Amino acid sequence: MWIGLIIIASLGDAVVVKMTNVVCESYNQSWIVVNLCRLKAVGRDKVVFNMNQNVLHPTNSVQVHANVLKKANGFKPWVISTKVDVCRYLRKKYNPFATMIHGLFGEFSNFNHTCPYVGPLIIKGFYLRPELVTLPWPTGEYMIAMKWFYYHRHQSDINITFVFREDLHSAK
Numbered sequence: 001m002w003i004g005l006i007i008i009a010s011l012g013d014a015v016v017v018k019m020t021n022v023v024c025e026s027y028n029q030s031w032i033v034v035n036l037c038r039l040k041a042v043g044r045d046k047v048v049f050n051m052n053q054n055v056l057h058p059t060n061s062v063q064v065h066a067n068v069l070k071k072a073n074g075f076k077p078w079v080i081s082t083k084v085d086v087c088r089y090l091r092k093k094y095n096p097f098a099t100m101i102h103g104l105f106g107e108f109s110n111f112n113h114t115c116p117y118v119g120p121l122i123i124k125g126f127y128l129r130p131e132l133v134t135l136p137w138p139t140g141e142y143m144i145a146m147k148w149f150y151y152h153r154h155q156s157d158i159n160i161t162f163v164f165r166e167d168l169h170s171a172k
């Protein structure tokens, strides 16, 4: 972890990490409605993610299964696979990978209070900042695939694809 952080910190703006696709899917329209799930380019290497989902019933039990996949003839499982009890996590931040993801999203979302969750779940203007990604990602295309379970039943997915590369043009 620390080695990755140091390498990326020293590469500075020679690293580009950019989202290339997002997919949000509800598997139960009577619980979750996806109103918005979209990337928007706002600059040369800056893409922002906007999402709006509506949770129709108060939900006190949320689990997320997150996998990081790397593209090589289709997406293959890569280093990270984790399961997080989101309601427990929001009471006490116990999982380092969740802390990394939450650190990335935190200020752009309203996922910042303890359960229950009901009503809009919003991510607004989120973008990936390489200095916050504390792993030494090899250049390539990745996907963070998140399956969301409410009361241990799979209700929705959020999949975010991004590229990570060294930007030779801005390298010093």
Ligand SMILES: *[C@@H]1O[C@H](CO)[C@@H](O)[C@H](O)[C@H]1NC(C)=O
Residues within 6 Å of the ligand: 028, 030, 031, 057, 153
């Ligand atoms: C779909 O959501 C409704 C409303 O919360 C719930 O009662 C039902 O059990 C869910 N169905 C499945 C298959 O999870």
Ligand SMILES: *[C@@H]1O[C@H](CO)[C@@H](O)[C@H](O)[C@H]1NC(C)=O
Residues within 6 Å of the ligand: 107, 108, 109, 110, 111, 112, 113
């Ligand atoms: C949670 O996020 C909302 C919306 O961004 C913000 O208004 C609120 O102050 C935040 N609450 C905490 C506890 O950070």
Ligand SMILES: *[C@@H]1O[C@H](CO)[C@@H](O)[C@H](O)[C@H]1NC(C)=O
Residues within 6 Å of the ligand: 023, 024, 025, 069, 075, 145, 146, 157, 158, 159
């Ligand atoms: C998200 O990605 C996972 C892993 O590749 C896949 O199993 C799942 O079907 C995807 N979900 C959607 C909605 O595309």
